[in-house]
């Protein structure tokens with residue numbers, strides 16, 4: 344089979360294959376499933392895509408995505424205004440929200456520093472983070488960034504930048520995942536866990 348590039352089904356597969364976690368093979372399977380289940384999947388997906396593309400906006404305050412700006416997190420008055428949790432992407436905000444561990448507000452950087460890719464401080468949402476901290480009663484900034492080299496570089500950059508007497512700057516602990524067995528850990532995680540060991544109660 345040599346489908347032409349203009350074939351609608353091939354085009355649909357090509358687009359689906361670009362999604363994270365899907366390659367051409369999974370893209371084909373997903374496309375077929377969607378096409379076969381017109382009422383349950385195809386039509387609702389079509390409506391959802393239209394809605395999403397028309398309504399989603401970026402929060403002017405924290406750079407989260409929502410249908411309102413400021414977003415539903417920034418406008419939630421039950422949160423603790425003394426805490427701002429800084430994350431790389433919206434997916435990180437979602438993960439932390441699922442954990443329920445942070446009761447404060449968020450700030451999405453939109454990435455991390457990476458000299459090779461040309462991502463400097465100006466490419467990230469750092470200016471408005473500084474502004475938010477100065478204009479609000481913030482007493483703690485949690486730098487919830489990845490344990491990658493770029494994530495850690497960004498963390499050091501931000502902790503130097505935001506350093507002042509009134510603010511506690513914290514970072515996530517790295518170590519053994521809950522339920523994790525030692526011999527399954529990679530060397531870096533195990534080393535971090537040993538380096539950041541704490542006293543037993």
Ligand SMILES: [Zn+2]
Pocket residue numbers: 402403404405406407413414415416417
């Ligand atoms: Zn927001």
